[in-house]
Amino acid sequence: MGINNFPAALVATIQTGFLDREFEEGLDSLLAYRLCALQETIPARIGETLTRTRKSRLNPVTTPLVPSAVSANIDNSLIPSSFTVEQYSFTVFEYAGTFDVDLLAEMVGIADQMIVGSRNNGVQAAQSLERLAKQALFAAYNGGNTYVRTDLGVSSTTTCHVDDVRGFQNVLVNGVVTPVSAGNPLTVLEQPAVSGGLTQTLNVTSVVADGSSSSIYPGSVLGTTDGLSGVLTFTAAAAPVTGDAIVATSAPRVFRPSGKITTTQLAAGDVLTMGLVLNAVAYLRDNGVPAMPDGSYKCILDNSSMRALFADQDFKVLFAGRDMTSEYRSADIVSMLGVEFIPTTETYVQLPSTTPTPNLAVTVRRPIIIGAEALLQGTFEGLEQFINRPGFEPIGYVMMVNDVAQIVRPPLDRLQRTCSMTWTWVGGFAVPSDLTATTSIIPTASNALFKRCTILEIQG
DSSP, X not given: OOGGGSOHHHHXXXXXXXXXXXXXXXXXOOXXXXXXXXXXXXXXXXXXXXXXXXXXXXXXXXXXXXXXXHTSSTTTTOOOOOOOEEEEEEEOEEEEEEEEEEHHHHTTSSXXXXXXXXXXXXXXXXXXXXXXXXXXXXXXXXXXXXXXXXXXXXXXXXXXXXXXXXXXXXXXXXXXXXXXXXXXXEEEEEEOOSTTOOOEEEEEEEEEEOSSOOOOSOOSSTTOOOOOOEEXXXXXXXXXXXXXXXXXXXXXXXXXXXXXXXXXXXXXXXXXXXXXXXXXXXXXXXXXXXXXXXXXXXXXXXXHHHHHHHTXXXXXXXXXXXXXXXXXXXTOOOEETTEEEEEOSOSOEEOOBSSSSSOBOSOEEOOEEEOTTSSEEEEEXXXXXXXXXXXXXXXXXXXXXXXXXXXXXXXXXXXXXXXXXXXXXXXXXXXXXXXXXXXXXXXXXXXXXXXXXXXXXXXX
């Protein structure tokens, strides 16, 4: 009933337009990348960077001992073997966000803003770490794969502009990440992706990122970029051709439909298929990459990419007449081909662009298939200790939730009204290399610097 049916004398006593006394939840992003990270601790009092070292295996022995040589000397003619090493580093940074609550104003609000602020802080922290994890993973596994852009500057016999210099800036020297230089060059292949393109090898001696990136590689927020456009300098060669693929010999493998070698070659119909997933899984297995502890690889993708699998002919044959299967009933593929499919709303979506030549004509999506220990999260252990040092009496309350500190500070202003609610995380993400997994150890291995993931670039 409306209040129009009440006696006129009572209408003035009834307040209309009450707000609902609670805040409805907003939409949340679905997170996935950080779930695949192996959690490690960065001990306190070691500085800002922690460097860890991985060793290689020893080469197999397939030559029998010569009987006469066994007793020839004290070493039995055996030559000691040695292993190689590779290093990766965690660099410690601090991230934080805060939310203020006016305690007096909060009492006349529609709901408890302390509870709302605490939840929003937690969601912001989780999403922030998710994007840091994604950026670290893709910077490594999409690195060393780019193409020539002469709209940023004309190519010469010693320089060319590329869309993204990530993956070209460093080489491993005796297992240590070392900047590219004349003494430590990086071997790069130019592959023809356009008419008149060239096939040649370039020895890159210098890499300079642009002061303001013009890369069309997408960022986590629409209209931003995580890519770094820049200039490659190399020893004298033919001038690279606009649009040609530039791929480091140590670059991770990127799978594209129909044998496409650059992002700009993708066209309508270059969608995700079961065949592409199987190729990626075979690549990981050939490199000896172990699956996750549950026995499966993880494919992180958006729902538009997953939808394309339902139109794939191999998928239709596999599920022909099986309309009651969970995949069709829920339109959700959980596990197939040794891969667990994890949908997320945090994937990179690259929109069509007319800026470079050749143009990017379609929307590009990037599912990624991940093996064990591809991404490591290092959390600084001092975050749990700094507030509890002897002789200090903290005025706030600190609690640790999923390695993130949630700090509530009581009011310090004169009216004792403003309470601050802050989250902070100190740590970093690292993507360890796998250069020591050579063909002498694993005959089917690739020469990629990073082997534990592979990215699928598709139209979507």
